[in-house]
Amino acid sequence: MVAPPPxxxxxxxxxxxxxxxxxxxxxELLRERIVQGELSSGTQCAELQLSxxxxxxxxxxxxxxxILVGEHLxxxxxxxxxxxxxxxxxxxxxxxxxxxxxxxxxxAHPASARGLAEMRAAVAQGMDAAAREAWHxxxxxxxxxxxxxxxxxxxxxxxxxxxxLFAELRLAFALVPDAHELHRPFLDLNAEILELAERxxxxxxxxxLRRYLxxxxxxxxxxxxxxxx
Amino acid sequence: MVAPPPxxxxxxxxxxxxxxxxxxxxxELLRERIVQGELSSGTQCAELQLSxxxxxxxxxxxxxxxILVGEHLxxxxxxxxxxxxxxxxxxxxxxxxxxxxxxxxxxAHPASARGLAEMRAAVAQGMDAAAREAWHxxxxxxxxxxxxxxxxxxxxxxxxxxxxLFAELRLAFALVPDAHELHRPFLDLNAEILELAERxxxxxxxxxLRRYLxxxxxxxxxxxxxxxx
DNA sequence: GCATATTTGTCCGTATGTATA
DNA sequence: CTATACATACGGACAAATATG
Numbered sequence: 001m002v003a004p005p006p007x008x009x010x011x012x013x014x015x016x017x018x019x020x021x022x023x024x025x026x027x028e029l030l031r032e033r034i035v036q037g038e039l040s041s042g043t044q045c046a047e048l049q050l051s052x053x054x055x056x057x058x059x060x061x062x063x064x065x066x067i068l069v070g071e072h073l074x075x076x077x078x079x080x081x082x083x084x085x086x087x088x089x090x091x092x093x094x095x096x097x098x099x100x101x102x103x104x105x106x107x108a109h110p111a112s113a114r115g116l117a118e119m120r121a122a123v124a125q126g127m128d129a130a131a132r133e134a135w136h137x138x139x140x141x142x143x144x145x146x147x148x149x150x151x152x153x154x155x156x157x158x159x160x161x162x163x164x165l166f167a168e169l170r171l172a173f174a175l176v177p178d179a180h181e182l183h184r185p186f187l188d189l190n191a192e193i194l195e196l197a198e199r200x201x202x203x204x205x206x207x208x209l210r211r212y213l214x215x216x217x218x219x220x221x222x223x224x225x226x227x228x229x
Numbered sequence: 230m231v232a233p234p235p236x237x238x239x240x241x242x243x244x245x246x247x248x249x250x251x252x253x254x255x256x257e258l259l260r261e262r263i264v265q266g267e268l269s270s271g272t273q274c275a276e277l278q279l280s281x282x283x284x285x286x287x288x289x290x291x292x293x294x295x296i297l298v299g300e301h302l303x304x305x306x307x308x309x310x311x312x313x314x315x316x317x318x319x320x321x322x323x324x325x326x327x328x329x330x331x332x333x334x335x336x337a338h339p340a341s342a343r344g345l346a347e348m349r350a351a352v353a354q355g356m357d358a359a360a361r362e363a364w365h366x367x368x369x370x371x372x373x374x375x376x377x378x379x380x381x382x383x384x385x386x387x388x389x390x391x392x393x394l395f396a397e398l399r400l401a402f403a404l405v406p407d408a409h410e411l412h413r414p415f416l417d418l419n420a421e422i423l424e425l426a427e428r429x430x431x432x433x434x435x436x437x438l439r440r441y442l443x444x445x446x447x448x449x450x451x452x453x454x455x456x457x458x
Numbered sequence: 459g460c461a462t463a464t465t466t467g468t469c470c471g472t473a474t475g476t477a478t479a
Numbered sequence: 480c481t482a483t484a485c486a487t488a489c490g491g492a493c494a495a496a497t498a499t500g
Contacts, residue, residue: 021307059468252487287490
């Protein structure tokens with residue numbers, strides 16, 4: 001059920017030499033639904049219900065759960081079940097502390113040209129999407145830009161950690177009332193950061209990025225705190 | 230089998246409010262064996278053999294595998310099984326690129342006093358262990374010192390990522406012939422870094438740390454490359 | 459290159475314990 | 480407090496892929 005099992009060998013280019021197992025496909029499907037906000041924070045993922053809905057056994061589903069718990073997208077409460085993670089203010093602050101350290105340091109000491117290329121592509125995609133008023137894609141491009149910033153550091157593991165962090169962040173994005181307004185103001189800022197980075201003005205690029213992150217953090221924190229205060 | 234299931238409630242102090250599930254306990258047991266080198270790189274973890282040896286079902290064991298695969302300690306090869314990860318030179322370089330960025334940036338922009346306290350405790354432990362010629366404990370203290378450095382940044386998620394990175398690194402430590410000699414030369418260096426950090430000489434501490442990491446990387450790379458060259 | 463044995467991948471049924479109405 | 484629902488964990492089964500002789 002879940003998905004048409006890829007024909008056979010699946011030896012596509014790249015690193016992925018192994019056809020995904022069912023648990024991996026289930027995890028990917030759930031991950032997508034979570035970051036897209038279709039499964040909102042706090043939602044319980046009942047084993048019986050989900051396994052029948054997806055057409056997989058409970059054992060396989062539980063393997064998928066372990067993957068997503070490891071990515072912090074699900075939380076496990078013993079004998080109660082697994083739930084879509086709910087981020088609180090401390091979580092958001094923690095994530096942005098992480099991002100500030102990594103992204104600013106990456107820009108300050110550039111080591112990989114591949115990251116710059118990603119940043120460039122992301123800025124172009126964001127501009128294009130904004131012109132078409134495709135706000136969701138603007139958000140995607142924004143995330144892509146910052147993954148690119150991280151890639152400047154030149155560590156595959158660091159990139160992966162950051163991708164996981166952004167998946168978590170989307171749990172908070174879903175709480176922001178007008179998601180369009182969240183990313184649009186950053187389009188020009190990203191372009192400016194890119195230009196500074198390409199001209200070798202590493203310190204100024206890093207400083208501008210820090211301002212971006214402080215601003216973004218404040219917006220998300222306000223949204224997570226809710227209408228109160 | 231695996232381990233005496235903790236009596237009942239297990240509401241110890243700290244964050245851990247949930248009694249570990251069997252899969253988590255199995256994962257912890259295997260993790261320990263892996264980082265201690267008892268399960269060496271490349272070893273296959275046969276499901277039937279391990280599940281009977283540990284007294285758990287195959288399903289439960291497979292859940293534990295997913296946890297450790299997520300931590301990069303095991304690799305999954307479809308229809309072949311799971312194996313203890315084998316690090317190559319690129320892996321070691323990647324890990325040290327990660328460490329350089331994070332640890333140096335943490336020291337350069339200190340944000341948490343708790344991290345400094347950990348560094349201080351680790352230096353003391355290392356000195357004490359060296360005096361007793363407990364070389365294994367010297368290594369433990371060295372790792373603790375650098376986890377402390379990371380903690381200076383003040384992000385729980387960053388700390389966790391770094392702990393995972395060190396678990397991976399131990400796969401490579403096991404390849405170094407005389408593990409004693411790996412950490413001992415760094416005892417004085419750690420103390421010096423700590424002193425600079427405590428005196429607020431953030432830049433000099435960060436620079437010294439970078440030299441440490443370059444040196445350590447070279448040693449590990451040489452060990453992983455083997456007697457050749 | 460082929461037939462066979464082994465191991466993984468996945469499912470089902472079920473007994474037990476835990477939380478909640 | 481009982482009852483119900485659900486998670487936990489086990490063992491068995493079989494197909495599919497891989498390894499072996």
